Amino acid sequence: MGLSGRVPPRVDAATKAGLLALLEDAVDQGWTVRAACASLELRQRRAWRWLDRRAADQLEDLRPGGGAVHGLLEEEVAEILALFHQWGETDRSHRKLAHRGSYLQRVWVSPSSVRRVLDAEGLRLQPLPRPARSVRQPFPDWVEYKPGMLWIFDTTHFTRAGVAVCAIEDLVSRKWLCEVVSVEETSVQVQAAFCQALEAEGLMDQVAARLDGTVDLTCDDPARPVLLAMSDNGPQMTSGSTREFMALCAIHQHFGRPGTPTDQAWIESFFGHVKAEWPHLTKIRDPATLRAELASVRERYNSVRLHAGIGYVTPNDEHEGRGEQIRKARQAGLEQARLRRIAYHRANHLPDPTAHPEHDLSEEPGDVG
Numbered sequence: 001m002g003l004s005g006r007v008p009p010r011v012d013a014a015t016k017a018g019l020l021a022l023l024e025d026a027v028d029q030g031w032t033v034r035a036a037c038a039s040l041e042l043r044q045r046r047a048w049r050w051l052d053r054r055a056a057d058q059l060e061d062l063r064p065g066g067g068a069v070h071g072l073l074e075e076e077v078a079e080i081l082a083l084f085h086q087w088g089e090t091d092r093s094h095r096k097l098a099h100r101g102s103y104l105q106r107v108w109v110s111p112s113s114v115r116r117v118l119d120a121e122g123l124r125l126q127p128l129p130r131p132a133r134s135v136r137q138p139f140p141d142w143v144e145y146k147p148g149m150l151w152i153f154d155t156t157h158f159t160r161a162g163v164a165v166c167a168i169e170d171l172v173s174r175k176w177l178c179e180v181v182s183v184e185e186t187s188v189q190v191q192a193a194f195c196q197a198l199e200a201e202g203l204m205d206q207v208a209a210r211l212d213g214t215v216d217l218t219c220d221d222p223a224r225p226v227l228l229a230m231s232d233n234g235p236q237m238t239s240g241s242t243r244e245f246m247a248l249c250a251i252h253q254h255f256g257r258p259g260t261p262t263d264q265a266w267i268e269s270f271f272g273h274v275k276a277e278w279p280h281l282t283k284i285r286d287p288a289t290l291r292a293e294l295a296s297v298r299e300r301y302n303s304v305r306l307h308a309g310i311g312y313v314t315p316n317d318e319h320e321g322r323g324e325q326i327r328k329a330r331q332a333g334l335e336q337a338r339l340r341r342i343a344y345h346r347a348n349h350l351p352d353p354t355a356h357p358e359h360d361l362s363e364e365p366g367d368v369g
Contacts, residue, residue, distance in 0.1 A: 006041040013059040016050050023047055072113060079107035080117045084125075092127050094118065134257045143228050147173040147319045148201060152230040153193065153237075154267040155185055156275075160283055161290045166193045169270050171230065173319035174307050176270070176298045177201065181291045185234075187241040194229075194249065203227070210250040225252040232256050232264050269309075274301070 007019065019040060026036035037044045053059050072080075083101050091097050094115040101107035101114075118125070143149060150171040155164050166189045167179040178196040180189045198204045207226055229251050231237040238255070246253050256263030275282055278297050284290045302319075306312045313323045 007046075010061065013061075016059050017054070020047070020050055020054060072109065072117070076107050076109060077117055080109065080114055081121060081123075083107070083114075084118060084123055088123075088125055092125050094125060097125070134260070136257060136260075136263055137254070139228065139254065140225075140252065142225065145172055147175070147321075148203070149227050150230065151177070151197070151227055152264065152267045153190070154231060154264060154271070155189075155234065155236070156271045158282060158284070158290060160285050161287050163287045163290065164189070165294065166190060166236075167267070167270070168193050168197045169267055170315070170319060171266050173315050173323075174266075174270070174310055175315035175319040176301050179294050179298065181287055181294065183287070185236050187236050187239045187245070190236050190242050191245045194245070194251070198249065207249045211248070226250045228252045228254050230254045230256070230264065230267075232261070233258050277305075 011019075019042060022040060023033070023036050023042075026039070027033060031039075033047070034044055037047050050059065079101060080097075083097055083104075083106065087097060087100050091100055095111040098109055098111040098114045101109060139150075147170055151168055152171045153166065153168040155166045157164050163181050163183050164185045165179050165181050166185075168177040169175065170177060178193055178200060180193040180196070182189045195204075198207060203226060210226065226249065229246065231253070233255050236242060237253075243253070261268055274297065278293075281290065281293060281297065284293060302315045305314060307315055307318075310318045310323055311327045313326045317323045317326055
């Protein structure tokens, strides 16, 4: 019979007949039914059931499965196919097609039922092709990753005061350069912000030196930029007036991909931290008061707050070139502290571990394992 070990859950009729014949021979020779079933590794209850089925000539197992009581009706299948031919090119989804049937009060079925019916008929819905994945445009070759070379700007809203704030941040040092508070969001605010930032960073003279009287205001000249300004594709950033102003100041514009805010993650994170760490700003109703508070917060943000993105130094430290020295001094201090602790503990060995403040009292002296 080709069997070894316990009898499988499903065997054919010939195997059942052979096992029953062995069982009967064993009983005829004086075995009990229990002992014979144990030797054959066949459950006794199963053997009795097979005997009853053999008497009724039904040893062959019935075909598995059957019809589900909640199965689709023929008219429902026909309606699903009709919906596919009428609305398939419009909906292009088995989920939408299922809801289309109930929307039109023609058939009420689940999306999985629609998919099974279409698969059984060899029908396929054609979804719209996915747009190609965009790739972020790299920075121009002339850009150096150092403070004063990469700026990023954007606009955020303070709804209580009813104003928008256009802010500029140095992408490398994370220094908050300036902000312009206004009820409008146009190229005028962008130009005002850049004028303030250029003046504060001492770049206005450099911009004036670039003006040779033959500047083409309709396009940027990447051969002689002062810096690169990143932004999203907002109308005040992409307007012709802003473009002309940037070209006049020899500032090269770099735009993120449409619908991809992560391309401007630096400035988005900046706005989030300012509003979260100084929540009183969002409650101010007077624009003049907000303008004064933002100036105060900017000073604290640049000179006091340690920034995780630049190694836990202040933006002013990084902007003015002290950041790397501070980070190296911390590493050196950590190493010196480690050596000092080692030397101390070697010279002052504590015989009683319970006297040490860091001792775990759950571990009793002398415990093993």
